[in-house]
Amino acid sequence: MFDNTEIAFSHLSDKELKKAWWLFKAINVNFLVETGPSLVNLALKLKLPILPLIRSTIFSHFCGGETIEDCEDNIAHLWAYRVGTILDYSVEQEKTEAAFDQTAAEIIATIRRARGDEKVPFSVFKITGIARFELLAKLDAGQALSPDEEEEFRKAKQRVYRICEESVLAGTPVLIDAEQSWIQETIDRLAMEMMARFNKESALVFNTYQLYRKDALGKLKKDLETAAERGFYLGAKLVRGAYLEKERQRAEELGYESPLHETKADTDRDFDAAVAWCIDRIDRVSFIAGTHNEASCRKLAERMKEKGLSPDDRRIWFAQLLGMSDNISFNLSHHGYQVAKYVPYGPVKAVLPYLFRRAHENTGISGQMSRELRLITEELHRRKKSRSR
């Protein structure tokens, strides 16, 4: 299903496809990706005009724009192929209460934009966008908070509550992203509290399960049980997990056992088992498979068929990131499945960490082409051949 590059890239003109080819060609070079972040930071320090170049290349490929309005073209463009948009305000590493309030307001603006519009089927946020990382880590470690910190956490919780409440008002589900393991228990507790409060009739708040964690599958099962016992619906975004290197490095430095699986095969096994577990209990859970893994997407589609679930069942979604795995997104939507893309946005400078991660992910391994580059190359050849016929 995912080999059809004609469907995968039909949303891109020849010019856009060639631009994407050059971008992935550059990203494929390991050296450029490794040195890129330092060079960009140096250029910024020297006040060199680097941002326009970034805006017209990597930013325009992986991001919707700097504001919600900038993303409108992308929203319409994706929807022309029945692919939904999840507006993802991607400003990271904020530290002040004022910045957290501002981010919460922006997230609420994304929820209002999504209201009543099937083109924008979900909203999303990260708890660290609206609460201080160190505070969450302290809570996770079970350390006592000072009175000021208690107050700080009360405010953070209020922001989470406001965002979830706004989602309920809009009737648009909201996804809570998963983050580093040493703050995740606090995030999970908040998410369960919100789900118990707001998911009485359907899943409107979703937590994220990172299946690279040894305990994630067990946790998902337990949360589903709790949801059934307490009479609410579980919302689950299933992902493999994005912090592999950081997690391993920290575990090694501090000398504790890594919470992550030892091998990729173990992660893959648990991811597919989590999908199967949810499908088998679909009366109690709505879920999103947030993945670029073709085998996992194929298995999910097959399992839906086996269970007699329609591809457009509103409880089951596939999601990918803008600018990546179009072969999965567009082929799935072509076959009637529910698909949405994260569309990150924010000021160029503020989304640089996000862009560096995307570049890193798409680097070629041992001189080979990355999957994206291979697929784009195939489609360019196909178009050339079909024209010369």
Ligand SMILES: Cc1cc2nc3c(=O)[nH]c(=O)nc-3n(C[C@H](O)[C@H](O)[C@H](O)COP(=O)(O)OP(=O)(O)OC[C@H]3O[C@@H](n4cnc5c(N)ncnc54)[C@H](O)[C@@H]3O)c2cc1C
């Ligand atoms: C829509 C969407 C939403 C996302 N939201 C989140 C989120 O909230 N939180 C988050 O952490 N991530 C999130 N991610 C990122 C995700 O967790 C993965 O990092 C990314 O999608 C790559 O995994 P994959 O399933 O696409 O496919 P693959 O490329 O098949 O898998 C790569 C992943 O496998 C795992 N892995 C690789 N090597 C090993 C190893 N040796 N041992 C054990 N595991 C290994 C890692 O998780 C790695 O990222 C999201 C991704 C998408 C598409």
